[in-house]
Amino acid sequence: MSTNTHAVSRRSFLKTTGALGALAAAAGGAASADAMFGTAPVAFADGQETTTWGHCAINCPGRCSLRFHVKDDEVVWVDTFTSKDAGFDDLQPRACLRGRTYRRWLAHPDRLSYPMKRVGKRGEGKFERISWDEAIDTAASKLKEVIDTYGNEAVFVPYATGVSASTSRPFNRMLNLVGGYLNFYNSYSTAQISCITPYMYGNKQAGGSTLSAAEDAELILIFGSSPTETRQGGLTTHYDWVRLREKTNAKIYIIDPRMNDSVMGHSETWLPINPGTDAAFVAGVAHYLIENDMVDLDFLHTYCVGYDEETMPEAYKGMNMSYYDYIMGLGYDMVEKTPSWASKITGIPAETIEKIAREIGTTKPLYVNQGWGPQRRSNGEWTAWAIMALPCLVGQIGLPGTSNGTREAIQSCSLGKLSAGENPVKKSIPCFLFTDAIDHGPEMTAKNAGVKGGDKLEVGIKYMINYAGNCLTNQHSDINKAHDILADESKCEFILGIDTVMCDSLKYCDIILPDLFRFEQVSQIATGSDHGYMITGQPCTSPKFERKTAYEMASMMAEKLGVKEEFTEGKTEEEWIREIYEGTREKNPALPTWEEAVEQGVYVEKKAPFISMEKFRADPVANALDTPSGKIEIFSEKLLQFTEGWELQDGDTLKGMSTLPPLPVYIPEWYGVESTTDEFPLVLTGFHYRGRIHSSWGFIEDLKEVNPQEAWINPLDAQERGIEQGDTIRVKNQFGIIELLAKVTSRVVPGTVAVSQGAWHMADMYSDPERVDRGGSINTLTTQRPSPLSKGNPQHTNICQVEKVSA
The missing domain is CATH 2.40.40.20 (Barwin-like endoglucanases)
Structure with missing residues (x-):
């Protein structure tokens, strides 16, 4: 273990950890620095505490550095990376307020310490302590029983985001060795934009530019993003956003239903919009650009498919199915998308839409960016698509100071992962529909529920391993419905839960296993934003009570199921991490050696700004996109053909259409500004x-x-x-x-x-x-x-x- 000795005074502690006085004031004096981060002056008096590096592992791209100060095998306080650790002032992957309070979570009275089994109804939260032998034997026996009875398609690992690291998915590896499990695709955060982007841009060059690239822009449009709230920390998008605002002379608009915290201090940049109507706003802007000859026809005709009749695929010419026809009221719903039309939907005055359209049409470079809020909606695929279409209309893609309308790029020190092996089960479902797969799995098909790898499910989900996730209930939609499904033990027959505390989802598990944090074990993670960094951590303390690592738990289950040798390949988790890292170093020799990485704790790589689709813009033939046409597809024949015959519900598409729109149109939401009621206004x-x-x-x-x-x-x-x-x-x-x-x-x-x-x-x-x-x-x-x-x-x-x- 790498340790350092420090003599830290209380005064220097308060100085180096930031504006804690402001924090206490924000809390009305209720939460002091001592309460939040720990103090223990007696522990500092003799200067004998040791320190270890660790990292946050929650689903935030920051995954920031944590430095644990330990006395008598207990964490007394937590600080983070500072400029003196790296030798430069500007790139610091410091932890945010949440990360610095890990001591409160680490030693919380509700921390899970022993294996437990449920003794009440699912959801009641009644459990009793059992031995590890009983817990593992029960979990492994039930798994074998379900596989023998229903087949491996009845086994599922739900979407979860509580742990990120190079070895954070050992249960998937274990399950693949006993026949596999039902896969999922998508995420709760990004399903809509992740789905639609390949239709427009393909996969090869689909990411956005870094925020540092926006420093060269003259006009910046941000749709539904707030980096200072969603991605706090010292070297993630929060840092990039603050740095951008300090350096740029560009005009910025943030288009959002809230004046979010990223707007604060610059309230003139807030453009209030009704939720779920971003695509209508874009359509109103597009109409003004077209009507006033401000679109870049050379770009649209050279690089794009589907803007107008000239760029439509041959099979669809003469049918008024282009984007131009949609905007000008010549096709689809036959409604002209004027700024006045958009104003009634968005709540933005028509004069404001026209003003911004003029700025978009005359100001270059233009940087367009969207967060994940606008796409996490019933019409989210088309909202995301519409925002991406906006820079295309004025040719502001692939040039300095531009982006392609997706979210900003993240540049990382890429690390490998523990191999899960090959899953023998080839079917997968959207992760959001796991409760449907429990409730009526055999009714789910490719046409009505997006089943992939087969026409339909043969069996419902009967066994789940929920590791570090709160999506069974708390983060899943319609918690009351989720409760009714999970509480019925005849549907999903067994749920194994692994976590650090008793969250709401864990109350529905039949066996619970107590997890260790990633900073209580050897762990490594790489991430970044405009720049990349890597954190190599050692255990801050010895394991307490009967807590174990997930790798140990999966190894124990593998042993019960007769596949331990194949699972571990004779390696400890630390040996796996080192082997994975050495494989990464072969591809990037500039990385430090393993010993150096352990000693440093935090490694930072400076990176140049990244401009999205720069190669494609320079030579669209040599660097063709991996769309069917090789171009940007504003009209997607592939989407139209793929979704032909799908079973749709009212409100899924434009009125009068029986298929999903192959264009970035505005579709009113099922529950939105155009569908409120007297009961729910x-x-x-x-x-x-x-x-x-x-x-x-x-x-x-x-x-x-x-x-x-x-x-x-x-x-x-x-x-x-x-x-x-x-x-x-x-x-x-x-x-x-x-x-x-x-x-x-x-x-x-x-x-x-x-x-x-x-x-x-x-x-x-x-x-x-x-x-x-x-x-x-x-x-x-x-x-x-x-x-x-x-x-x-x-x-x-x-x-x-x-x-x-x-x-």
């Missing part, structure tokens, strides 16, 4: 929160005090309902009821309520007939109906009503 949208990454840290009391769970509501809507700042309110719709605090603010557009996602679900699922969630989890209110193309998570597509809770 408000739009409900979600957002990411500083105090959590998804539901991780959602139970840490100090962070909850600093970041209370609130519903943002505009003063106009609050006044109509007699609601004042700080009132407890009920937000309800056809799926459920939540209670939380009211944040009355003009930072959210009228008619919209915004609730941060990830709050821990707190409802009595058996005694309360209304199942009121007093934790304020937005997923109590979100629909489990998937978006039509990707079958993805439409978490931000909701309508609701709000009322004050009587005292």
